[in-house]
Structures are given as C-alpha cells and as structure tokens.
Amino acid sequence: MEIRPATPEDVPDVLPMVAKVCAFHESLDPAKYGFRADPERMYDRWLVNRSKDPRSVFLVADAARPGEPRRLVAFLIGTVEAEIPIYRLKEFGFIHDLWVEEKYRHEGIGRQIVTLAVERFRQIGVKQVRLDTAWGNEAARGLFAACGLRPSVVEMLIEL
Amino acid sequence: MGIIVRTGNAADMQVALPLMLERLRERSEIDRAFYGLRPDAARLFRQWIGPVMEDPRHALFVAEHDGQMIGCLAAIVERDLPIFEVDEYAVVRLLWVAPDERGRGVATKLLERAAREYAAMGVRQIRATAAAGRDVEYRVAEKAGFRPAGVTFLRELDSRKPPGNKE
Numbered sequence: 001m002e003i004r005p006a007t008p009e010d011v012p013d014v015l016p017m018v019a020k021v022c023a024f025h026e027s028l029d030p031a032k033y034g035f036r037a038d039p040e041r042m043y044d045r046w047l048v049n050r051s052k053d054p055r056s057v058f059l060v061a062d063a064a065r066p067g068e069p070r071r072l073v074a075f076l077i078g079t080v081e082a083e084i085p086i087y088r089l090k091e092f093g094f095i096h097d098l099w100v101e102e103k104y105r106h107e108g109i110g111r112q113i114v115t116l117a118v119e120r121f122r123q124i125g126v127k128q129v130r131l132d133t134a135w136g137n138e139a140a141r142g143l144f145a146a147c148g149l150r151p152s153v154v155e156m157l158i159e160l
Numbered sequence: 161m162g163i164i165v166r167t168g169n170a171a172d173m174q175v176a177l178p179l180m181l182e183r184l185r186e187r188s189e190i191d192r193a194f195y196g197l198r199p200d201a202a203r204l205f206r207q208w209i210g211p212v213m214e215d216p217r218h219a220l221f222v223a224e225h226d227g228q229m230i231g232c233l234a235a236i237v238e239r240d241l242p243i244f245e246v247d248e249y250a251v252v253r254l255l256w257v258a259p260d261e262r263g264r265g266v267a268t269k270l271l272e273r274a275a276r277e278y279a280a281m282g283v284r285q286i287r288a289t290a291a292a293g294r295d296v297e298y299r300v301a302e303k304a305g306f307r308p309a310g311v312t313f314l315r316e317l318d319s320r321k322p323p324g325n326k327e
Contacts, residue, residue, distance in 0.1 A: 034245035088196040130314045149313035151292035156306035160279035
C-alpha cells in the first residue's frame, strides 16, 4: 500500500469516496450534515486546486501493485486555516475529511495516513492540527486519539 | 426582583465587553492550546466585535438582577459551505455568567432567549461550544435543549520532534 500526495489525475477516483464520506455523516446527523444533491461535484475543482497547493495536505492510499493502474482506497484532505486574531495561535492545520474504503479498514491505513498528514503539517510549519468528528463517530474518535490528538471542544447544536 | 433576560443594546455592549474578556481569559485557562490569548487580545477583541455587532442578526442578550448585568451572550450568524442544506446558522461566540451567579440557570435562560429570537428571525440552528471535559458547560446547553453534535480534536506540533513520535 503506497500512501502519497494526491495529483490532479487522482481527483476523479477520490470523488466517489467524498460521496461516501458525505453520505456517512448525513446518516449520523442529518441536521448538521444534510447535503445538497451530489456534494462531491462541488469538491472537484477544490480538490484539484488542493493537489497543487503546497500548503494543503491531500494524501491518497493506492493499493495497486507495481505495473497496475492506480486503485485508490483511502484519502485525506487538509488545509491551513487562520485563527481569529485575538488568539496566540495564528493558524493551524485542519483535516477536513478522511475516508478508508470499508474493505481496507483495520489494516492501519487510517493511522498511517493521519500520521503522515500530521508530519506534512509539521513540515509546512503550523504549530497545531485540528479536526472535527461527528458526535456519533466513535471509531474516528478512537483513531484520532491513537494518533495523538485529544478532544478539545464539544459542539452543541439546537434545531429551531 | 427576579432575573430579567433581554436583548442588549449599544450601551450594554460597553458593560458586556470587559465581562466577555473575562470569559475569554477563563477559557484560555481551561485550554491554552485552543484558546490561548495574545497579550493584546483585549484591544483586538474590541476592534473585532464592534463592526461584527453592527449586523442586525448578530445579537447580544443580557441577564440582569436588580439592574446589574449578571450574564451576557453574544451570537453571530455564520454561513456554512454551499454543499449543506442548512447554509447558515447562529453561533454562540461568548457566554458569560458572573461567578457568584452560576448554578442559578442564568446561562440556560440566555440560551433559551437566543433560541427564541433566532427562531423568530428564521434561523434554523444555533451552535455553541463547550470545553471538552467541562460537564457543567454541556449540562447548561443541554438544559436549554442543545445536544452534542461533534468533537474537535487537536494535536500540538513541536517542530523539534522527529516524525512519528507522539507529543
């Protein structure tokens, strides 16, 4: 399994995984993650741009054997975000999405890709990495805790 | 006389500002990595919040007892990414209650008032944050009808440490 930075050519193969991330989150919390139709279409150009942006972290896991065409089974997308100016921390790395195809789970791919993303953010020069998890996504919380992240803030929501 | 909760005005903002700053400092003590303040945070916060509160949907609510402000809540309306059906929601930016008034339901009343006002404006959701591990903060929000929706995780990076090592 090769984990590497994504290229613009990878994006068409990443988009079906984006659709799965969206559907999964919507199943957990439709009020917070209710998507418009085909949300992955809106990611297309954004992901292509992220793959060319040296301050974004866009990684894919490719299960193809040498000589085979690419077979992407996981991706992670992160960007550098600015904090509001009252805080000591000026900017931080933010992991927006992570997906590992179901057949490839429990093989350590999630942990490897997060560890690599953290290292990429360190090289970019940010002092902190953050990400949001849905309240019901206990597997993700376990994974991120195993990767050295800690819970810092709980988001509370009321529907009106 | 009991506790009165009402929509704040420009004069209230002058009273509320130092109280909000006190709350920012409290949060900074709870989690320095997330909320650590710059030394000039007070000046920057005043600069930031003034223009922000000019938007009519960005609101200040105050709780008073015997004419004294004992709590305040500042909320703004934020837009979400266009991929979501709920494309805007209100966010509670700051909620402060005087230390000797805590545990009397003041924060819950402020949140309930904000929910009523934003519902009347047609806003479909309010989001607020509680520091992880601070059960009192969740309980206050839960009493006002909020539910947990997500958890933000963070990791501080030390550029001197080699790759792969946990902080």
